[in-house]
Amino acid sequence: MQRKGAEILRDVLIDAGVDTIFGYPGGAVIPVFDVLVESSIRMVLPRHEQGAAHMADGYARATGKIGVCLSTSGPGATNLVTGIATAAFDSVPMLALTGQVKTPLIGNDAFQEADTTGITRPITKHNYLVKDVRDLARTLKEAIHIATSGRPGPVLVDLPLDVSTSSWDGEISGEVSIPGYRPNTVGHVRQIKAAADAINSSERPVIYAGGGVIIADAHQELAELAEKGNIPVTLTLLGLGALPGDSPRFLGMLGMHGTATANYCIQESDLIIAIGARFDDRITGRIDAFAPHAKIVHIDIDPTSISKNIRVHIPVVGDAKSILREVNKLLKPVERKGWFERISMWRAKHPMTFKENTLKPQYVVQEICRASREDTIIATEVGQNQMWAAQYYCFRRPRTILSSGGLGTMGYGFPAAIGAQFGCPGRLVWDIAGDGSFQMNIQELATAVGYNQPVKVAILNNGFLGMVRQWQELFFNKRYACTDLMANNPDFVKVAEAYGAHGMRVTERDQVRDAVEEAVKTEGPVVIDFRIDREENVFPMVPAGEAIDRMIGGMA
Amino acid sequence: MDDKRHLISVIVQNKAGVLARVAGLFSSRGFNIDSLAVGETEDPELSRVTMVTRGDEAVIEQIRKQLNRLIDVLRVHEFRSGEDYVERDLLLLRVNAPPGKRGEIMQVADIFRGKIVDVGVRHLMIELSGPESKINAMIDLMRPYGIKEMVRSGRIALARGNKSV
Ligand SMILES: Cc1ncc(C[n+]2csc(CCOP(=O)(O)OP(=O)(O)O)c2C)c(N)n1
Numbered sequence A: 001m002q003r004k005g006a007e008i009l010r011d012v013l014i015d016a017g018v019d020t021i022f023g024y025p026g027g028a029v030i031p032v033f034d035v036l037v038e039s040s041i042r043m044v045l046p047r048h049e050q051g052a053a054h055m056a057d058g059y060a061r062a063t064g065k066i067g068v069c070l071s072t073s074g075p076g077a078t079n080l081v082t083g084i085a086t087a088a089f090d091s092v093p094m095l096a097l098t099g100q101v102k103t104p105l106i107g108n109d110a111f112q113e114a115d116t117t118g119i120t121r122p123i124t125k126h127n128y129l130v131k132d133v134r135d136l137a138r139t140l141k142e143a144i145h146i147a148t149s150g151r152p153g154p155v156l157v158d159l160p161l162d163v164s165t166s167s168w169d170g171e172i173s174g175e176v177s178i179p180g181y182r183p184n185t186v187g188h189v190r191q192i193k194a195a196a197d198a199i200n201s202s203e204r205p206v207i208y209a210g211g212g213v214i215i216a217d218a219h220q221e222l223a224e225l226a227e228k229g230n231i232p233v234t235l236t237l238l239g240l241g242a243l244p245g246d247s248p249r250f251l252g253m254l255g256m257h258g259t260a261t262a263n264y265c266i267q268e269s270d271l272i273i274a275i276g277a278r279f280d281d282r283i284t285g286r287i288d289a290f291a292p293h294a295k296i297v298h299i300d301i302d303p304t305s306i307s308k309n310i311r312v313h314i315p316v317v318g319d320a321k322s323i324l325r326e327v328n329k330l331l332k333p334v335e336r337k338g339w340f341e342r343i344s345m346w347r348a349k350h351p352m353t354f355k356e357n358t359l360k361p362q363y364v365v366q367e368i369c370r371a372s373r374e375d376t377i378i379a380t381e382v383g384q385n386q387m388w389a390a391q392y393y394c395f396r397r398p399r400t401i402l403s404s405g406g407l408g409t410m411g412y413g414f415p416a417a418i419g420a421q422f423g424c425p426g427r428l429v430w431d432i433a434g435d436g437s438f439q440m441n442i443q444e445l446a447t448a449v450g451y452n453q454p455v456k457v458a459i460l461n462n463g464f465l466g467m468v469r470q471w472q473e474l475f476f477n478k479r480y481a482c483t484d485l486m487a488n489n490p491d492f493v494k495v496a497e498a499y500g501a502h503g504m505r506v507t508e509r510d511q512v513r514d515a516v517e518e519a520v521k522t523e524g525p526v527v528i529d530f531r532i533d534r535e536e537n538v539f540p541m542v543p544a545g546e547a548i549d550r551m552i553g554g555m556a
Numbered sequence B: 001m002d003d004k005r006h007l008i009s010v011i012v013q014n015k016a017g018v019l020a021r022v023a024g025l026f027s028s029r030g031f032n033i034d035s036l037a038v039g040e041t042e043d044p045e046l047s048r049v050t051m052v053t054r055g056d057e058a059v060i061e062q063i064r065k066q067l068n069r070l071i072d073v074l075r076v077h078e079f080r081s082g083e084d085y086v087e088r089d090l091l092l093l094r095v096n097a098p099p100g101k102r103g104e105i106m107q108v109a110d111i112f113r114g115k116i117v118d119v120g121v122r123h124l125m126i127e128l129s130g131p132e133s134k135i136n137a138m139i140d141l142m143r144p145y146g147i148k149e150m151v152r153s154g155r156i157a158l159a160r161g162n163k164s165v
Helices: A005-015 A027-036 A049-063 A075-089 A116-123 A133-148 A161-165 A189-200 A211-215 A219-228 A260-268 A320-329 A337-349 A361-370 A384-392 A413-423 A442-450 A466-475 A492-499 A509-521 B018-027 B057-069 B102-111 B132-145
Strands: A020-023 A042-044 A067-071 A094-100 A126-129 A154-160 A205-209 A233-235 A250-253 A271-275 A295-300 A314-317 A377-380 A429-434 A456-461 A502-506 A526-531 B004-013 B033-040 B046-055 B073-079 B085-096 B115-119 B123-130 B147-152 B156-159
Touching: A005 A027, A005 A133, A005 A161, A020 A027, A020 A049, A020 A413, A027 A067, A027 A094, A027 A154, A027 A161, A049 A067, A049 A075, A049 A094, A049 A413, A049 A442, A067 A075, A075 A094, A075 A116, A075 A154, A094 A116, A094 A133, A094 A161, A116 A126, A116 A154, A116 B018, A126 A133, A133 A154, A154 A161, A189 A271, A189 A295, A189 A314, A189 A320, A205 A219, A205 A260, A211 A219, A219 A320, A233 A260, A250 A260, A250 A384, A260 A337, A295 A320, A361 A384, A361 A429, A361 A456, A361 A509, A377 A384, A377 A413, A384 A429, A384 A456, A384 A466, A413 A429, A413 A442, A442 A492, A456 A509, A492 A502, A492 A526, A502 A509, A509 A526, B004 B018, B004 B057, B018 B033, B018 B046, B018 B057, B046 B057, B046 B156, B057 B073, B085 B132, B102 B115, B102 B123, B102 B132, B123 B132, B132 B147
Parallel strands: A020 A042, A020 A067, A067 A094, A094 A154, A126 A154, A205 A233, A205 A271, A233 A250, A271 A295, A295 A314, A377 A429, A429 A456, A456 A526, A502 A526
Antiparallel strands: B004 B046, B004 B073, B033 B046, B085 B123, B085 B147, B085 B156, B115 B123
């Protein structure tokens, strides 16, 4: 059967189970849109290609399925770049489709031409320029396979206009085989045994788990490891929800804005069991002072993560779920009374607290949590809002936090929340935002309203680029260079209303609960402008480059 | 930093963009590639990229792992000292050779088992292959005559015996 490139694209995507595409049209992709809009796939039009990429990302993180975004050539493709890099850093399965000028024009500085595969090479797991319609089906299948397997990531396919419009009558053959790509999934038996032995003989072990546990769908195995092995657990930002936040063995997040208990635990432990985490500098602080007494077991599917920043003693490369299953079989009950007593002492001595005299962001987050369900999804922007969300919201399930951990992309949260809402209709989705970040993709209010996606935005409005201001306060003598937004911030209530969303303003502490409840009850998208204490800081904090037990602030 | 020399051999799919991916892992860290040779292998769908670079052991180890992670890379091997392998550079060198000096120059080339591949009125072109030290030694001996132009290929290397990379 003769099919045009665009029709082949449609068929491969439907075959792979794709039900939604976030795409923004332009000259090089009109024929693609023309076909897709007639198909069973739902086409979502954002207001900026960056929004499209983050929506695909949020959809993927919330559902576990591949997220698909689509743009035209040139500026459309370059506008996707931040979203692709964000997804790459946090291992999000994504298919980015970009239009390209006709093949004979490539390299000739044609109108709206960009070297898209060149630009995105370092920020994709892999990318392709399809130059012949006969290669299209196979390439797309490979792209989807690569994006979703092993350590997932974004794969970009660049589609010249003449490829999407020319015809081919070949068949899409079944399995893909990529000779250079065989992700190592089964852990080495001897390494698994060594890991279990180390755990059984450890007196002060701690589990440090990251987003990899959620990606591997290994949260149950993690819970079993903690319980059967009797081991405390700390999670990274992207790992939140991998173990319910109210579990007795949960220590809170670790690292720069982690809890004192988690950081002390790491520093005093004799064994760290790292799972699906990569010893990022926001976690380790000063590297040569990190966990000085600990032996390190590292379970990860990506060999490049192992011994990258910290020397690992027992690496186990492979899929966390199957490895943990095997490790769990070998665990022996160990009491570790002294260790848990020490942890209880830290918990009692250093609880997470804040002064409750004015409208505090931490309180807003607690109220959002109070009005949430287990399956509520929380997206965050970047900065203080992100850290307060991580510290004060109790994440009880995997795939309920959407946050740009690696790249730290302001403007991520709102479109990601919209994408998640498309993927999870009926669930409550919040974006916990800062006034700075929200303005980076505020135009997506049109998308939320237009498709009636009832996302709730809580702007923790301090009129500052708060996290930068905090650093300026603490380390730059309070010189607030270019961080005060107050004078020219818009009236967010009016902005929301102008787009057709519901807007609210909260200036007092005692209005918070009602406002949150009203937002949850409201059917469409809602924006709440919480006028929080302007100079509230995120504590505790480990100053950059210090050892992680050298925390400042917020220490009772 | 211990700036040890590393000789790395990579088998890749013979496709557009592969070399940029491989080179990108070095350039993004500000690493120079001292020498680079790319050519078809016994299987026309595969190419072998041979690279010489300098760097800290830990950084090179990380680059090796990242090379392995590239989809178009099939195998990565670092040739280490003590391993049994052959490594070669190829040199083409055009040297001033006035009639009075010609015999002398040809003799030097002969000692190194170089070949004369072009003869002009006032110059000779010599082709020489061998390990780096041999090539350097001949270049040093040719300098006094006046080297007009020269070109060296990237290093290539292959394991001896039955072991293949
Ligand atoms: C795209 C982008 N630009 C700049 C930064 C640097 N940055 C990190 S946090 C921050 C301030 C964020 O301000 P806001 O969104 O108001 O949140 P707050 O910290 O006040 O909660 C900035 C500018 C960034 N992370 N991302």
